[in-house]
Amino acid sequence: GPASHDALMQQALDLARQSPPKPTNYCVGALLFNPTTNEVLSTGYTLELQGNTHAEQCCLQKLAQKHNIPEEKIAEVLPPNTAIYTTMEPCNLRLSGNLPCVDRIIAAKNIKTVYLGVKEPEKFVGENEGRKKLEESGIECMHVSGLEEEILKVATAGHEK
Numbered sequence: 001g002p003a004s005h006d007a008l009m010q011q012a013l014d015l016a017r018q019s020p021p022k023p024t025n026y027c028v029g030a031l032l033f034n035p036t037t038n039e040v041l042s043t044g045y046t047l048e049l050q051g052n053t054h055a056e057q058c059c060l061q062k063l064a065q066k067h068n069i070p071e072e073k074i075a076e077v078l079p080p081n082t083a084i085y086t087t088m089e090p091c092n093l094r095l096s097g098n099l100p101c102v103d104r105i106i107a108a109k110n111i112k113t114v115y116l117g118v119k120e121p122e123k124f125v126g127e128n129e130g131r132k133k134l135e136e137s138g139i140e141c142m143h144v145s146g147l148e149e150e151i152l153k154v155a156t157a158g159h160e161k
């Protein structure tokens with residue numbers, strides 16, 4: 001049957017576990033999903049690709065690389081109702097100043113739904129307006145509950161206790 005939200009969020013959490021813990025960010029996992037074909041289009045985790053990369057960013061950049069196109073043209077290879085599952089709410093501001101994932105998701109045009117495991121904690125940027133900004137852009141956001149404790153444990157593995 002169709003892959004459940006829980007199974008896909010669990011898969012994103014398994015990806016997050018692969019992220020090298022750091023005190024200045026969170027270990028997050030994400031995947032792009034085609035709900036029409038039940039196919040995972042791309043996966044990613046924080047710092048998977050070179051540089052200070054986010055999980056959602058890695059999903060998009062890996063898919064673009066696979067199709068030999070720049071990330072900015074990713075809409076060309078995304079089915080019209082693509083979903084992204086991410087263990088943490090996409091960032092809307094990054095202390096590094098790098099392009100936030102909310103902007104990358106909006107620019108991808110064909111991502112219509114964002115499934116998130118937890119809201120971003122306020123440690124780095126205070127209240128994350130990511131979900132609000134996505135919804136204002138017409139992108140549906142849905143919290144997939146049940147894995148919050150495990151997601152946060154993995155996300156903050158690099159933070160001093």
Ligand SMILES: Nc1nc(=O)c(N)c(NC[C@H](O)[C@H](O)[C@H](O)COP(=O)(O)O)[nH]1
Binds near residue numbers: 047055086089097
């Ligand atoms: N959704 C999400 N996916 C990630 O892969 C990741 N690392 C974060 N983390 C959010 C946090 O707010 C930023 O990591 C800090 O603001 C530091 O910014 P940088 O990551 O250094 O650009 N959030």
Ligand SMILES: [Zn+2]
Binds near residue numbers: 055057091100102
């Ligand atoms: Zn981000």
